[in-house]
Amino acid sequence: MKTRKLALILLFVVLALIVTGCWNRREMNDLAIAIAIGIDKSGKQFRLSAQVVDPGEVAAKKGGGTRTPVTMYQATGNTIFEALRKMTTVAPRKIYMSHVRMLSIQEDVAKEGIGKVLDFMSRDHEVRTDFFIVIAKDTSAANTLKILTHLESIPANQMFSSLQTSEQAWAPAVTVTLDKLIADIVSEGKHPVVTGLRIRGEQKIGESKRNVEEIASPAQLQYSGLAVFNNDKLIGWLNEEQSKGYNYIIDKVKSTVGVVACPNGGKASIEVVRSKTEVKGKLMNGKPRMDVNVRIEANVGEVECSMDLTKTKTISELENSTEKRAQSIIKMTIEKVQEKYKVDIFGFGEAISRYHPKYWKKVKGEWDRIFVDLPVHVNVDVKIRRLGTVGNSFLEEMKKKE
């Protein structure tokens, strides 16, 4: 009995050794780690570009520096999946999609609808859903993947962390992941927006090593504006200020800087350190109305005018003008979207459905029509907490001396 048991165990051990290499076992040096994917149109087909890491070059301890840290493979196909597999005709290894950080989609593709593109990305088991999606503005998606970058030697990492930091510290950019984008597309009370990515400078130099050999790179990647979608189709862009207004409404502002006019002329910068937005849907005489309450905590970041900050009156004046400024940005954003794009990107519909589900059931089919004339009441409350490390600006004393 004992020997039979032992023989059985031995058999399993031997089998385990023999079947090594089956299933989906792959060594790390058999992987082409795709770090960014670009999708363009090529006639009626898709052109897929994959930015693939050259690990030997990125993590080289000595030598190195002769090749670029990433390489790019391209293939054209009727569908994304077909193009991806076709890529093996040029790439030595199978493209490994788990570590994709960025998905760049050409504006023209987005205008026709990004739904087709996203299905593959959400279906494939290898792809994670934590990468950011951006729209390549005024250029092709392939071009955005070709720019070499400083600091982060892998361009996709540069794009990823740049988008993350600018969302946190500057506001007019949003990080959109696959899950969120698909949820917004299918939602009845909200339309998606995606951050735009453009190339500043000369594309040709940006593609060569020369780009990182100069202190000021001749070509740089820059996020600018938000693309407004009607379901999955791109219909237009928000500029920087509108993007900020959008972020205020969807409560995505973590920290940003606002410039306000001083009471006696001149300018001051207010650093927003905390912002909380509540969107409430109301029904007045059977008509919907939105309340947007924004509470902002801010610090005085910069004073370029004469102002006595030691007085509470000055502070409250400053608070007032900040409130007005924020309010006008938000209002202007809403008006622009209502007038020009006529789609609810703010999720007002979702807010109504939360507060008045019965009413929502009646109107959800024609919500975008109602949205155009939707009265929105914006209320901003600013509290200035700190003045920085000095009280009054030394500019004040300089003036007294004169």
Add this chain to the structure above:
Amino acid sequence: MAQQIGTNLQENLRSLKEAVGNSNDIIFREFRTGDGDGINAAMLYTDGLVDKNSVQDFIMETLLIDVRNIDMTKKNIADILTVGDMQQLKDFDMLFTRLFSGAAILLLDGYEQGFSIGMSGIKDRGVTESSGEAVIRGPKEAFSESILTNTALIRRKIKDPNLWLETRQIGRVTKTDVSIMYINGIANDKIVEEVRKRIERIDIDGILESGYIEELIQDETYSPFPTVYNSERPDTIAAELLEGKIAIIVDGTPHVLIVPALFISFMQSPEDYSQRADISSLIRILRFLGIFIALLGPSLYIAITTFHQEMIPTQLLISLAAQREGIPFPAFIEALMMEITFEILREAGIRMPRAIGQAISIVGTLVIGQAAVEAGIVSASMVIIVSITAISSFVIPSMNMTISFRMVRFLLMGLAASFGLFGISVGIVALVLHLCSLRSFGVPYMSPLSPFILTDQRDTLFRLPHWAMYSRPRLISQKNVIRAKNQPPKPKPKNSERKGKAR
């Protein structure tokens, strides 16, 4: 039936000489003793095993000089000799056992029995510092090869008449002394009876080390895990006896066995009880972390890097992938090569003469540490994994448990290489099932974790202060569970406060 000692001295001596084949280390000294012509007598002892000076001073002198005026036929020999340890011998078997245990044998003409006189002068290595189980704080002494030294070392720690010792000779040829030691009233009688039965069942020609006994009495042979604990430290043995366990002491080895052995005992170091409770608890947790790494280090690395690359953070994946560029072997083969190299180095380190140790270790470190990486045969990360695994395995205080884990590690590596994390999970489930199915002398091996016993947790993963550990392990000492009724120490009120109250 053993041959009896007869009344005829010459006949007895003849058969004795015949039996030992004229071995010249057995000394036969014939003489006459008593008044007048006296009677014929013979003195036997093994050269080297007895203390010759004592034989000279207390036996020969007495019998040859002092008893010249005494009629030996009328006087009891026990009243004449000035020695403490003296036994009557009836048969030859007993005679030989005593003779080779270092006793001097006195045979007298006309007597139906012989006398064995304890004059043992066996050269002992002496009580030295423990080499295998070193501690920083705590007693340093370790057992030696002589069973009497060893029992004395334990007696010195437990001064109680209830510390009982049962000795029997085992081994058809070697007739080795094997003793069972336990504290009557604390040890579980059923377990003592079971140990007795298993030891009596042993039929073997020779016992040279306690490992022989261990293999002959253990519950499960086909298991990588030891179900008998051993130690060469008297304080460890004393502590285990106090918990109600039973020690088996074998003559000729410093390693004393303890049964029943629990898995958790192998994780406990005697120093845990000398250090402060918080320190020992943290160190114990560190040890469990060490086991985790020693068991799973290479297999997790293999599984994650060859099956589940999506689980590695991107930056780490890139740098790992960069190291693997140009490595010709799959990760599993790479790990196996490194692990086997390390095992060879470890084994060589134990066996080789100390003088060439340095040379080997330099070659070893250079070969596995640097040259292999620079030559592009193994990746640097694999060297890190293998070395951290190797070091972690040595935090387990008990050497035989270390080896068990190292064996299981290779199985898990195979599973990881063929099935990834699924393989590892299946392997761990199987391992836990196996561990839980083990028993040591009727006590579940994994207790008090499985079955879970709350009160015994005081000395399992954590080591609570001594005043909190007031009970013995439930499944071992069943009738006498309470150790003491100690209370947490209460500091005296400060001087100033006391004065205040007095007024």
